[in-house]
Amino acid sequence: MDMLTASASKMAKPTMRRPLILAAIMAASFMIAIEATIVATAMPQIAGELGDLHLYSWVFSSFLLAQTATTVIFGKLSDLYGRRVILLVGIGIFLAGSILCGIAWSMPSLIVFRLVQGLGAGAIQPVSMTVVGDLYPGHERGRVQGWLASVWGFSSVVGPLVGGLIIQHVSWAWIFWINVPIGIAAAVGFFLFLRETVSADARSVDAAGATLFTIAVAALMVALTQAGASDGRTTAIAGAVCLLSAALFVRQERRARDPMISFALWSHRSLAAANAATLFSGMAVIGLTTFLPMYVQAVMGRSPLVAGFMLTAMVLGWPIAATLGARNFARFGLRRILVSGAALLPVGGLAFVFLSPERSPLLAGLGSLVMGLGMGFFSTAAIVLIQDSVGWAERGAATASNLFARNLGSTLGATVLGAILTASLAWGHAGSLEQVQSLLRGHGSAADVLATRVALGQGLHLTFWGVLLIAAATFGLSVFVPRAALKPRHPA
Numbered sequence: 001m002d003m004l005t006a007s008a009s010k011m012a013k014p015t016m017r018r019p020l021i022l023a024a025i026m027a028a029s030f031m032i033a034i035e036a037t038i039v040a041t042a043m044p045q046i047a048g049e050l051g052d053l054h055l056y057s058w059v060f061s062s063f064l065l066a067q068t069a070t071t072v073i074f075g076k077l078s079d080l081y082g083r084r085v086i087l088l089v090g091i092g093i094f095l096a097g098s099i100l101c102g103i104a105w106s107m108p109s110l111i112v113f114r115l116v117q118g119l120g121a122g123a124i125q126p127v128s129m130t131v132v133g134d135l136y137p138g139h140e141r142g143r144v145q146g147w148l149a150s151v152w153g154f155s156s157v158v159g160p161l162v163g164g165l166i167i168q169h170v171s172w173a174w175i176f177w178i179n180v181p182i183g184i185a186a187a188v189g190f191f192l193f194l195r196e197t198v199s200a201d202a203r204s205v206d207a208a209g210a211t212l213f214t215i216a217v218a219a220l221m222v223a224l225t226q227a228g229a230s231d232g233r234t235t236a237i238a239g240a241v242c243l244l245s246a247a248l249f250v251r252q253e254r255r256a257r258d259p260m261i262s263f264a265l266w267s268h269r270s271l272a273a274a275n276a277a278t279l280f281s282g283m284a285v286i287g288l289t290t291f292l293p294m295y296v297q298a299v300m301g302r303s304p305l306v307a308g309f310m311l312t313a314m315v316l317g318w319p320i321a322a323t324l325g326a327r328n329f330a331r332f333g334l335r336r337i338l339v340s341g342a343a344l345l346p347v348g349g350l351a352f353v354f355l356s357p358e359r360s361p362l363l364a365g366l367g368s369l370v371m372g373l374g375m376g377f378f379s380t381a382a383i384v385l386i387q388d389s390v391g392w393a394e395r396g397a398a399t400a401s402n403l404f405a406r407n408l409g410s411t412l413g414a415t416v417l418g419a420i421l422t423a424s425l426a427w428g429h430a431g432s433l434e435q436v437q438s439l440l441r442g443h444g445s446a447a448d449v450l451a452t453r454v455a456l457g458q459g460l461h462l463t464f465w466g467v468l469l470i471a472a473a474t475f476g477l478s479v480f481v482p483r484a485a486l487k488p489r490h491p492a
Helices: 002-006 014-050 058-081 083-102 107-135 138-169 179-193 207-225 233-255 269-299 304-327 334-353 362-388 392-428 432-441 446-478
Strands: none
Touching (some): 014 083, 014 179, 058 207, 058 392, 083 107, 107 138, 107 362, 107 392, 138 304, 207 233, 269 304, 334 362, 362 446
């Protein structure tokens, strides 16, 4: 590994190639980012045609399951074999899954093909961010990651619009096939301009560790997504499989010559503290994006357009703060910007605790904006700090660990906060689960609508308190992140 570090990947003529490589990264990121919003827009029509409505949520869960389970594995493989080959493989897998999704003949087949897409996303997202760490020094990297954050913001705006137009005028298959030209353009860019020299030393792939890790994470994701199901049998079985696989994985990694996950790397103080805070930040953000639109529409009685604008405020704040933070890394230091961003999360979370049907939705927009600014400062500083804490030969694994923490946090947050809402409705208003569905569809008598709106408002307030506490925990954990000097320039 020391020899691999010494012969770290060197990009030919990096100054000339960097804008072209960055364009390929942005194209690949846009392909994944727009997939989330465009599929969500089209799924009601797709489910109406394919049937099996009870499997609806698994169209999204299968993608997230595969992406989360393989993020760390592909990050490690990029350290062993280089970034370009893993990116090209990831794009190939993602496009194959996209083409198959377009020809899906049933809901189970669509779920399987979405899982294939998730495998590709698990390679593209962490490795493309690692390439940014290879190409750009710390004082430039935050600005670049601000641009990448704006790609996600742009996709959240245009995704529903494009999805609606496709559903209205052409086949829903184009929801997935639209990825093909974008992915091909990104692959061509990486193939032509991303040049690396990787050590030719013998490399050992910990296949057993990778397999056990995938099984453990997949079982954990199944247990989390099925938590609260009718009999709980699936959750119990998945939990048992997760524990057994995790125990075998730890045993395997301790004796592997080149382990898939280095416990020494993951226990590094900078990585451990930043990733712990990142996990809780992912929980807070998913709570906001999941439950705020429901509150604005069902409790405050506002239109879906207004609810969308409330979340857009967060999407706008994120890249703005990322850019501002990057310009001040050298002036204030990575840790100070990271902690300042984490401190903004509970400040923004306070706004949602004070929401009520009588208040202006601008209060929700203000809270979203502040939390977006906090995430922009926090996430950008966290990834730069993590990447600068390790060498080239460990940067892929370190970057992937941060994305894994955020994805796992999103799943945990959706499960925990969703359970809080469900328990509140069941305890405070008998039969409200069914009545909430009627409220969201605009059905029910005036008396039922009023009672259900009150019960839903109370339940959502509890979830907003949960978001606030989780955001406060993010700030508390960020304090333990050590100071880190900003590296002036990387060998690449």
